[in-house]
Amino acid sequence: MRTVDEQTLIEDFSAQYEHLQNPVAREIERNVCGCDYGGTSWTTRAEADWICDLLQLNSDRRLLEVGAGCGWPGLYMARKTGCELMLVDLPLEGLRIAARRVIDDGLEGRCRLVVADAVALPFGNQEFDAISHSDVLCCLDKKLNALQDCHRVMRAGGIMVFTVISIAPGLPTKDHNHAIEFGPPYVDSASDYSAMLSRSGWAIGDAVDLTAEYASTSNRYLRQLESHRSELKDLLGGEEFRAQLTRMRSKVAAIDQGLFRRELYLTKRTHPD
Numbered sequence: 001m002r003t004v005d006e007q008t009l010i011e012d013f014s015a016q017y018e019h020l021q022n023p024v025a026r027e028i029e030r031n032v033c034g035c036d037y038g039g040t041s042w043t044t045r046a047e048a049d050w051i052c053d054l055l056q057l058n059s060d061r062r063l064l065e066v067g068a069g070c071g072w073p074g075l076y077m078a079r080k081t082g083c084e085l086m087l088v089d090l091p092l093e094g095l096r097i098a099a100r101r102v103i104d105d106g107l108e109g110r111c112r113l114v115v116a117d118a119v120a121l122p123f124g125n126q127e128f129d130a131i132s133h134s135d136v137l138c139c140l141d142k143k144l145n146a147l148q149d150c151h152r153v154m155r156a157g158g159i160m161v162f163t164v165i166s167i168a169p170g171l172p173t174k175d176h177n178h179a180i181e182f183g184p185p186y187v188d189s190a191s192d193y194s195a196m197l198s199r200s201g202w203a204i205g206d207a208v209d210l211t212a213e214y215a216s217t218s219n220r221y222l223r224q225l226e227s228h229r230s231e232l233k234d235l236l237g238g239e240e241f242r243a244q245l246t247r248m249r250s251k252v253a254a255i256d257q258g259l260f261r262r263e264l265y266l267t268k269r270t271h272p273d
C-alpha cells in the first residue's frame, strides 16, 4: 500500500511524462538538454555521454537505471554503448512511453522495464555491473535504503554514477525553507550524500559539483518556456501556463541565489558481500 505522498508523486510524474511527449515540449527539451525522451532530470546529452564513459559501458555490461521515467538517459546510453539495460520506476505511464521508444530504437531483447520501488528492487544480489540514476534521490524519501538496495544488486567492482540536487549547506532557516518549497519533492535530507554512501557500503571515487551547469540549464529552460508562451498556453490553458511559469521563475531565482547544489557522484562497490 502506497502512502498518500508516494501516490501524489506517482500521479505528478505520470502527468509530466504524458505532457512531455507533446511536440512543443519535445522541442523545448531538445533546445535545453539536447535530447527528446521526455526527461524530467537536468541531465543533458553531454552529461549522459560523460556518464557512459564513467560507467565504462559496453555490450558486455548490464546497466540498471533507477527512477528511469520515460527512459532518459538509460535508453540513450544503451543505444550508444550496446549495454543491456533494466529500467525501473514507479509510474507506469513513463515506462509505457519508454517501452515504445525501445521498439522505435530497435532495442528489443536488450532492454527490460519493471515497475518497482528503488528501496525494494526485485532483483537478486549482485546482478548488475553498473547503476545510474539522474536526480532521483532528491525525489524519494528513503535515500539510505535506496543506496543500500543498489549496493545489494551490484556486483563487486561495479560502478554507480548518479546526480542529485540538495540544499546548499549552512543556509539561514528562511532560505532553507524556501529551497524546500521550490526544490524537488524530497530535496531536504537529514544526512549528506557522502555519509549515506559510506553507510551503505559504497566507496566514493569522485564528487563533482555541477551547480553552475544546473543554473545555466535551468535558465535556458525558463527562456524556452517564455519563448514558447503562446503554444504552451494553447496546450496547457492560460492559467496553468502562468502558474508553471511563475513557479519556474521562483525556482530559477532560488538556484541563482545559491540555495541548491547539484552534484555527480562516482561510486564503486568494493566488497564482495
Ligand SMILES: C[S@@+](CC[C@H](N)C(=O)[O-])C[C@H]1O[C@@H](n2cnc3c(N)ncnc32)[C@H](O)[C@@H]1O
Pocket: 009, 010, 013, 038, 039, 040, 041, 042, 043, 066, 067, 068, 069, 070, 071, 072, 073, 088, 089, 090, 091, 094, 116, 117, 118, 119, 133, 134, 135, 136, 139, 140
Ligand atoms: C527527476 S525524475 C528523473 C526521471 C528520469 N531518469 C529522467 O532523467 O528524466 C525522478 C524519478 O524518480 C522516480 N522515483 C521517485 N521515487 C521513487 C522510488 N521510490 N522508486 C523508484 N523510482 C522513484 C520518479 O518516479 C521519477 O520518475
